[in-house]
Amino acid sequence: MGELRVAIVGFGKIARDQHVPAIAATPGVTLAAVASRNASLPGLPHFATIEELLQDGPEIDAVALCTPPQVRRQQAVAALKAGKHVMLEKPPGAAVTELDPLIALAAEQRRTLFATWHSRYAPAVEPARAWLAERRITRVQINWKEDVRVWHPGQSWIWEPGGLGVFDPGINALSILTRILPARVFVTAAELSFPSNRAAPIAADLTLTDTSGLPIAAAFDFRQTGPQSWDIIVDTESEQLVLSRGGARMAAGGQTLVEAPDEEYPGLYRRFVELATDGSSDVDLLPLQLVADAFLLGSRHIVEPFED
Template sequence: MAPVKLGLVGIGKIARDQHLPSLGRSADFDLVAAASRHGGVDGVANFSAIGEMLDAMPEIEAVSLAMPPQPRHQVAAEALMRGKHVMLEKPPGATLSEVEHLTGLAIANGVSLFASWHSRHAPGVEPAKAWLRAKRIRAVAITWKEDVRHWHPGQDWIFEPGGLGVFDPGINALSIATAILSFPIWLTAASLSFPSNRQAPIAADLSFSGPASETITAVFDFRQTGPQSWDIAVETDDGTLTLSAGGAQLRIDGTAEDLPPEAEYDSLYSRFAALIAAGDREVDLAPMRHVADAFLIGDRQITEPFVFDLARGA
């Protein structure tokens, strides 16, 4: 089959770091256009908005949205209503209701919608899921700490309403946990730390429970410096499984398992192509639902102001 003609919307850090390299390697997609208010892509047609892009290039069959979540619903809805397949960067939207609306639009217009969770495509996730399948799980400890100044330099949107704050990376951990655990979990307590000058949390402590009284804890923090921590430890009746480096490393009782190289976004685009070929959709909202629950029942703590540029205090 001929490659699917694709337009990429939102040319920021994640697009340049991940989407563009993966699309450059993909045999399933032909990147023909980009739409962004602040950037462009060499070698393709560039536009400032999705409507302008789709008006000028009706041959585009699919769009991938790598923009922040707050404005994503309107852009995705326009693409779906114009009969384009849509892939959403994580988190899939700013609210659960708007993503459910997008699912309805995809069904009504007979196109594919892929709410992608890139961390689920880390090389250790599927082997971890397979190893845990027959085990009795006693406890899960998630530690997800990173430096927001490094990963989101100057990106104030992440601390605005809908930007999720520390849950932007934390939702990656929840996407892995909900993929590898064979049972449902629900939030029982949460403590969220908000900088006094920001609208989204910079840290969070979460407690979950499972149907057999399994205990799941998660510690998220955007203030980590030095080595970054993206770890999930699962204690079972037959040993302890540890996923590290965001799922790129897997150990069973301390022994490293052989895994293929990391290729999360290559895998995402392969999955998107498969959904398009099958005329199917994939929209799992479980990770986002847990974040929404944290905002619903979490205890709010106010902490010191946060600035991106320490030298300028801004």
């Protein structure tokens, strides 16, 4: 296979800030077009919808769906039926059950379906996984707190059903957790805080465990101001591991073991090229299943209204 020609569908903040530079920095992939109702990129073919792109656009091999999760299933179906490989931004969908038919369709079309978890490609995640594999873990605490006005300005979809609210960033922490821990984890309880004028939570406290009874707690909050917190603290019998900056830094025993710049999205595109070349798919639904279980088990509390 030659260069993987990719069209970005949905051209908001994440597409501009992460996907465009990652494609430019990754050998074997090139940006061929953009489909968006509200934005374009100078010098590239532009279309309002994915349907127009697939019908009238240039030759492409794949699409990267950066639209809100509520509309991704229909777009993925259209792309796969047109014979294109599909990358799904996280979360891969607005519902867990909508993904299995996409997996089946990708296999039927012999095309790649890649459900991405960009935080798993942070530089300290794999070293943390290896470090923990040699130790007995006794406790895990996740603190994932950020200012929604900074990271999701004016994005009303995040507050709608299927938009996930604070779980949009929180699912990043869960994607790291499920990668670095050796055993399968599950939710046992959750406390969800909903603004009185919104349909998605602004904060959440989760209790999780694994088959051995490991205590795991996660605190997610969209109301953080000042320094932002993207930390996972893992206690072991010997010493404590701290993953910070969303997985960019790893420290243990008072020493920094890993600290590197963000390379998450180039990692995603390297993986996408590999999958498309091999004709295989990569769809891990566990982080989304944990969020779904948090909604299923969660106690709902109404808090003050949120105004963007």
